[in-house]
Amino acid sequence: MSDEEEDYLSNRFLLDSERAGASGKTYSQLRKDAVKRALIKNEQNRVKSRRERELEAREEGLGKSLFERAKEADEKGSGSGNKGLAMMLKMGFKPGESLGQPEDPSKSERSLSSLTDHASENRESQSKSKMAHRTEPLPLNEWFGKEGIGSSRKRTISPSAAERVAKMAKMADDSAKEDFRDRSKREYEERRAEGRLGPVQRTCATLDEKAGIPFNVLWLHPGNADTFPPGLVEILSLRTTLDIQLNQEQQHQDDDARVRLRKQMQSDALGPISESNNVETSVTGVSGAEYTQDTLEEIEQFLRLQARDRLALVLSYLRDRYCYCFWCGTQYEDPEDMLGHCPGPDEESHD
């Protein structure tokens, strides 16, 4: 135990609290601050894992060019300077420039413009690459995990529909594998979650409407037809075996792996891009609202989930999108604010 971490009864805290009194902070706020400070300190003192050190060393090594390093070494007066660099300087290299023959831009432009055929379409990229020989080495980009192209950037903002569908599929899968002994506990939690779900979804709808979102899958509650926009129930009943009112019982029949696989494959059947824009099967509801196949698929998946899982999805949506914590009942300024003041994402942490 470090000497710096004091007993919480120590005088310093009492003194601090007096001072804090002046600054208008309550005791519990102070406590929170102290916990936070301790966490930060712990983070700093923790022995870093090898992986972290590998990454840090790599980033440090990659971040500094060899010219910078040579310069630093020169300034320190150590070593005999970099021989490689010295040779390059003798050949006429100037740091910051690229290798290769200096290209006269007007010349290359002219020669390119006289080209026939593809010249025009390729000109832009061509002249760009012609101008810019590299001055820096290619970066080492690590592709984390198995995410497909295009998905990694979206994730940082909010989970895309596709990811949410995947997450839902996983949840459904997990609950299917559940241990028999857990069932009674689950049923209790289910009922509890069912009760919470209504208010949470209403909050979600309110916030969404404020943000100008006309429809969100997460508003839907199978036990409450009012949460469905007019016409949606009919469309759903046309396309699936899922009974909105009785979804609890239906669930397990559909969980048969084979059926699920087939369903997934049908929905994943890729459409040719040329047609995708016009042919994309969209169903028009009575009210005129349109639902794409994807949305319908998502709705179906969502409704098939356990109440508990649905609750978790809506809650995390509120947090990610609006920085809104249902349990605090507060909308925070930004994620940082939320991280600082909200005790945690689940109900237990708010006891």
Add this chain to the structure above:
Amino acid sequence: MVDNPYLAHLKPSQRGAPVAASSTNSDREPLFGFLPRKVKGEQVRKAMDHQLNPFNKQPHSAQYRKILETRKGLPVFSQMDEFLEIFSKNQIIVMVGETGSGKTTQIPQFVAYSDLPHTKGKLVACTQPRRVAAMSVAQRVADEMDVQLGKHVGYSIRFEDMTEPGTTFLKYMTDGMLLREAMNDTELLRYSTIILDEAHERTLATDILMGLLKNLARRRLDLKIIVMSATLDAVKFQSYFSLHQPGEEPSPAPLFKVPGRTFPVEVFYTQEPEPDYVEAAIRTVLMIHRAEDPGDVLLFLTGEEEIEDACRKIKLEADDLINNDPSSVGPLMCVPLYSSLPPQQQQRIFEAAPKPTQEGYPPGRKVVVSTNVAETSLTIDGIVYVVDPGFSKQKVYNPRIRVESLLVSPISRASAQQRAGRAGRTRPGKCFRLYTEKDFISELEEQTHPEILRSNLANAVLELAKLGIKDLVRFDYLDAPAPETLMRALELLNYLAALDDEGELTPLGGLMAEFPLDPQASKSLAKMLITSPEFKVSNDILTITAMLSVPNVWLRPPNQRAAADQAKALLTVPEGDHLTLLNVFNNYSQNKSDRNWAWNNFLSARALAQAENVRAQLLRTMERSEIELISVEDERKRNLGIQKALICGFFMQVAHKEGEKGSYLTVKDNQVVGLHPSCGLDAQPEWVLFNEFVLTKRPYIRTVTEIRPDWLLEFAPVYFDLSSFPDGETKRALQRIYNKKRGLPENGNGQNPPKLKKQKQKKDTS
């Protein structure tokens, strides 16, 4: 055999007189009336249909006639007139022909008919990026021309010269071989026309050759150059090879275009990015299997592990589908393909798709799950569907930390097009891209980075120096590498004493360049070989060098991992992987009589045979360079000698242990690395030397041997000059050793070094 094969062409040719001047009539002389480089398509076709083979004057065989008919169906054949005209008029031509156009086999023949190199004692060269392609295309063209391979048509690849000086006039060769020839014959005088094929692949050697040839074309106006590419972005080549006549505007090199013979491929994209591309790929394959017409599937994934895993999952799911519905789902055969797969298993990709389980049931389907080797280097017939998740593993060298990374990264658009094209070889096909069209346009780069931007340039720089190229900064690169990469290359070669401080090639450097080592293998190997007689271990170092120049010798079949590891343990030498490699080769040589020895010990017989071949070739170079071949009887002495010789080549690739958990710091760059799982060291020595620093899932050093730090100070004093070291644990450790060596107090605590040990070491070195 002549001493220097590269100069063989200078001997007076037997067939000097031009045929056109000969008095024989056209019945006896098919090439009657041919004027070099002024030949018309009409004449060539007539000569091809002639009774006699114009090159060996033998009557054409029936086989020849049969092949000629199929050749006439190739797209490029119908444009012969156009080609010959462009060829007659221009020095440099850029040619674009998509897959299946027949450019690789036909264009060099057209050139031979027009250029008539055999009448001038010259050759036509056609370069290929891959050895296998050079060999197989040469064989095919020899058949087409009705001559014996190695006579009029031949090939030349590293360690194998299948040509006959004086007779061969059409030579297929690897681009690296032509570069090597240029080192001894900078004007490339033996060639009248040089064809750079597959230029779009932008291998390091092809890129350097382009720079050399562009320059050479100005000096040698009689030399014709054809740059052939399979992709449509020839503009870059055209403007690079534009002719700068004095006082004139530069005009781009003329373009000769041939349509490919491929079928249309319909391309599909996903609507949303995929959260898991492997999962999505498996799903798509199953979807194709269930819903699409018969035709084989090619799925691109990134590496061995991923491929084996996907194969297993596809098989499971497919079996499920078939069991549930045997009347509507056919049997499915799933075949993995990656370069480390044993050859006989690689052959499985050519097996036919399985038969229906029962008469009247749907036919079976073959699914090949491959790395990007199936993208360019290998053609599998019958592929109709391509599934492209958009990733590949790419090698990228970074000079800042001197690492060779092999990381999964998105492919380029050009590469995606290439993949899609694989679906249209036999009939119209479909390509399923597991990303959105928007991401195809916005996320993928236009072109794959050429190899010159992704490689360690030490070997290329040494070769260029040997070629007499002094100014590497202003060399006319098609794509210039990063300055830091050049800086590292010069630095390494200077430390190895191959270049002096002025950047001039030293005699040692010249000798190093002579060694026909794999361009990817480090020049440190050459240095090590040259210095090895000092330690009386040149025989062993020769073996180690050969073993390091061939692909991985260890086999580890997915279902027999444990057995393979056991077999490996038996051959492992605990002091280091280099010694293990030596041990493997020696055991292999001793067990030559046992045909199954390699197989029984989970070793790649092919790689070992290759090592044997490389060793024999290197031995010849050593003999020519008068490097003594020595070995020591005593095993301990031998091992010490080897370790020291290794340091002479690889002193820049040393790591120092830090902490207890088996992690190491690379010297000077201070990268935290681990020993590669394949490493056979039984302990974790404080100082190690490594052959490679690779970044895959983690940063690893591979092929590692224990060394003693005082050897570093002894054999590489310049590199291990403490004043040039960044502060840190490594420097402190070296300082201690330095002090100890000098008899100074080790840690300032006044303790004297153990004298006994030091003397013992001295004995070993002397």
